[in-house]
Amino acid sequence: MTRLAAAALLALVLSPATLAAADGQQAAILDAYAAKARAADPAFTGFSAARGEALFRREWNGGDPRTPACTSCHTANPKQPGRNAKTGRPIDPAAASASPERYADPGKVEKHFSRDCKSVLGRDCTAIERGDHITFMAGQ
């Protein structure tokens, strides 16, 4: 019984349906940011992976000196695991292909943006920046 339950659970975790669900939540998060972006700027036409990549690679030097850029923790290759530059804790890759669950929980996504943007950029990220970042990572 327990073995069966464990197998079922494993199948559920790894199933295409679960991954598709994570995808669906990711799309919902992007939709919410798009609505905010349109409200802030009526000329907004959509998110851009290229802008997201520029955001990711730029040396901001705006917040904590230990995290001048996103790459300070996530490395230049988002498909690789990173390391928290403050605590040394290993970090799962930022790329959605490597960590499909990363962009599935809106509360968690918001928490990470509000914390990490302050630390790297020294300010909050806009809805456009948040959507651009996820769009970039969704293609990685």
Added chain:
Amino acid sequence: MTHRILWLLAILILAYPGIDARAGGKTLPPVADPLVANLCGECHMAFPPGFLPARSWTAIMATLDDHFGEDATLPGDQARAVEAYLTDHAGDAPGGGARREFMRWVAPGGVPRRITDNPAFLREHDFPERVWQRPEVVTRSNCPACHRRADRGLFDD
């Protein structure tokens, strides 16, 4: 016969890490609450609450907006649950047992914030600077960089 029993006892004491805690203070119960483990463990190892007195955890949880330079604010209900767990399992909480060991350095009424300020920690981690400079270490509070079973509360390696 008596000899054999004594030997057996000695082996048991050496093999059982819980007993080691009472002798040398090398183990502490890890965080057992999944919410606390997840929320604290998102950015750093979820430190065993027995390393600090309850008033330290209260002070730390009251200043999460500047948590060692990081904004670690949590929603109110989560923050309350985490604080309750940390203070209930703090080094000076009732029934502390082995955890009392870590309270000896704390001045009466003192509110230490850093586990790494404990003189016992400093004594046991008196390494040359190049050890601290290893890329996987990053900071002195990164226990699991060297203590591979730190997540289970074992710091004897």
